[in-house]
Amino acid sequence: METQLPSTIPVLPEPILQPGTQPPEAVSEAKIRFEHVDFCYGSKQALWDIHLDIPPQQVTAFIGPSGCGKSTVLRCLNRMNDMVPGARVTSGKIEIDGEDINLATQDVTDLRKRVGMVFQKSNPFPDSIYGNVSYGLRIAGVKDRKILDEAVEASLRGAALWDEVKDRLQTSAFGLSGGQQQRLCIARAIAVRPEIILMDEPCSALDPIATSKVEDLITKLKEEFTIVMVTHNMEQARRCADRTAFFYVGKLVEFDDTMTLFQNPAQKLTRDYIMGRFS
Numbered sequence: 717m718e719t720q721l722p723s724t725i726p727v728l729p730e731p732i733l734q735p736g737t738q739p740p741e742a743v744s745e746a747k748i749r750f751e752h753v754d755f756c757y758g759s760k761q762a763l764w765d766i767h768l769d770i771p772p773q774q775v776t777a778f779i780g781p782s783g784c785g786k787s788t789v790l791r792c793l794n795r796m797n798d799m800v801p802g803a804r805v806t807s808g809k810i811e812i813d814g815e816d817i818n819l820a821t822q823d824v825t826d827l828r829k830r831v832g833m834v835f836q837k838s839n840p841f842p843d844s845i846y847g848n849v850s851y852g853l854r855i856a857g858v859k860d861r862k863i864l865d866e867a868v869e870a871s872l873r874g875a876a877l878w879d880e881v882k883d884r885l886q887t888s889a890f891g892l893s894g895g896q897q898q899r900l901c902i903a904r905a906i907a908v909r910p911e912i913i914l915m916d917e918p919c920s921a922l923d924p925i926a927t928s929k930v931e932d933l934i935t936k937l938k939e940e941f942t943i944v945m946v947t948h949n950m951e952q953a954r955r956c957a958d959r960t961a962f963f964y965v966g967k968l969v970e971f972d973d974t975m976t977l978f979q980n981p982a983q984k985l986t987r988d989y990i991m992g993r994f995s
């Protein structure tokens with residue numbers, strides 16, 4: 717019997733996987749592993765039993781309707797949810813390279829060096845282009861101008877921005893277009909050589925041309941980084957993501973390689989969502 721699409725979003729979701737469905741098989745070489753994770757904001761549960769293996773050096777996209785928990789899952793990975801009073805993982809475990817990132821011994825600053833983040837709205841600092849890209853290295857204590865120069869150039873090249881800004885590195889970052897500012901934020905994120913880059917709707921404020929440049933960049937960045945992105949744009953998930961996870965009311969409904977998820981989803985709920993039967 718297939719799960720019927722609820723007409724309204726229930727407060728407490730019933731099991732939504734089809735009977736007999738097993739959790740996705742563990743990826744042998746997971747960079748990131750969610751093991752049966754429940755998460756609450758105070759007394760309000762936002763995630764139920766999230767079980768997910770994210771492979772290294774691939775792009776993984778999270779899709780699903782508003783409020784289904786995509787950003788919460790993403791923000792678990794750099795412990796940004798710690799900043800919300802009462803927000804916590806209430807059961808289960810989240811591992812990066814096999815290490816539990818919620819242990820009391822975990823250095824959160826160190827974790828955030830390993831797990832960079834790019835936000836929906838570009839957020840350059842009120843500083844020059846050079847100052848923005850070199851920021852992370854400078855606060856880590858790097859003072860050598862040659863090292864900083866090389867890192868800034870490599871990061872701007874890595875973010876496909878060097879040619880557009882190389883002659884104005886000392887000018888304000890606010891003088892860049894929206895798309896350039898977003899690529900600058902990506903350059904700032906990669907300058908400290910993270911292992912994982914989280915992107916929360918990185919193109920939602922951009923026009924189609926700027927979106928296309930950032931999408932090309934995302935595809936290139938996976939050669940070096942593990943990318944996890946939230947997107948409301950299903951075409952973007954199709955274009956950029958190797959694997960896609962579909963969430964609904966705080967549960968992971970389906971996680972598969974992107975082509976399979978879009979062309980032959982195992983769950984009726986996934987099919988209904990990608991066919992636009994609800995949003």
Ligand SMILES: Nc1ncnc2c1ncn2[C@@H]1O[C@H](COP(=O)(O)OP(=O)(O)OP(=O)(O)O)[C@@H](O)[C@H]1O
Binds near residue numbers: 786
């Ligand atoms: N700071 C917070 N305090 C309390 N509840 C929160 C907080 N942030 C998110 N939530 C709740 O947790 C649930 C999941 O929210 P989340 O932002 O993760 O969903 P989402 O799928 O990313 O949504 P959207 O696509 O609209 O960004 C929602 O019910 C939301 O109201």
